[in-house]
Amino acid sequence: MSSDNLLTLNLKIWRQKNNKEKGEIVDYTIDGISPDASFLEMLDVLNEKLIAEGNDPVAFDHDCREGICGMCSLMINGQAHGPEAETTTCQLHMRKFQNGETIVVEPFRARAFPVLKDLMIDRTAFDDIIASGGFVNVNTGNAQDANSILVPKENAELAMDAAACIGCGACVASCKNASAMLFVSAKVSQLSLLPQGQLEAEERVKNMVSKMDELGFGNCTNEAECEASCPKGISISNIARMNRDFLSAAVKAKD
């Protein structure tokens, strides 16, 4: 690649020492960025430069860098995982930005997702919701015969679509109410659509919604910004399913 393709960028990055101190937006200018670099690789280059200068590098979450682990986050120019539809930050490439562009980078913000340092957030709230009911109890031992439990093809597809959720939290970050409804509904749906998930379906939806409320996420206003920002394209039809499952479970509840 010829060097005249390389990008020079003005970055406005949220810097915050820890979850106690107040943070602020800090300006950086970086050059020599390849258009083929991923967004995280661009931040790696910035951090190498900061370290070489004896400064504190920018802390950010990342792991697989293949778009499947759900660790990377970032609000890029005010959009969760940046401007590309159904793309995680690690799969976002710098060719999507113009030379000389100003890019604002902030952490996902919600009361339930406190900032740990710079762009790193604590998403333990999602683990707490899963622990409250996002599982099935099954007997361990030998696997049973394939197809001994019949699943309608359509339900299998819908459950797989819901199971595509990587739990990154983009739904919460992009929602103006910081609501976790898309995440919780995907986790409820992936199990409630299958026979194995039916046994605990009512308890699951009641417990997971109650945990979600307790953790301080906002209420859904059906704007679908979550669906639009979801790197896995999870549909808000899952939210409707959870709404009716919850209503039915609440009406039938004997406690």
Next chain:
Amino acid sequence: MASSMLKYATSSVVKKQVMGITGLLLCGFLLSHLIGNCLMYLGPEAFNTYAHTLVTNPLIYVAEAILATIFLTHIGLAAQLTYENNKARPQKYYVKQKTGRGATFASSTMPYTGLIILAFLILHLIQFKFGPEYVITHSGVEMRDIYKTVVDYFQSPIAVIWYIFCMIALGIHVSHGFWSAFQSIGFWHPKYTCLLKCLGKVFAVIVTVGYSALPIFCYLQGGN
């Protein structure tokens, strides 16, 4: 028993479902009120007789109490939900941009259009229900000349403009609220959800145009 029912009733999901159901009931009220108002086009006798029949029926107090409960529930829950939603993100974004693939103007302005409708509702009751009282006799029966109260009020162009402005806000509010109510209750279907979104917009246009036509009609009646 009561505490457990309260536990479910105060969950985020059920609060939204109550918002949706009360909203749909209010849509029903909007339609019936609009149809009643259209009697104005038939002249003072038809409209005054209709209003007289309504207010002299003893059941009107029950109907008004139910309607007031629906309104207050919808407004009270809206205030609570909006408060909780603001609290869920204490630190706002430095830059926030919509994807353009989700939120609409109507969906993102629900609390504001709601406030405009609330202000309108209060003024509307003061101006008409508790407004100037005139007496007229139709077919030998003495009754309130509400027709005159309405026509007199709309002689001011500012009153007409304010009314239409509020009806536009109302239309925007129901254009999102209508289908959103079904989503909150849990109704979602690959075919019918699109239809409901469409129906919500048609309903919004009917409400806005239908209600806005009345003050223009009254203004054109001229002063007495």
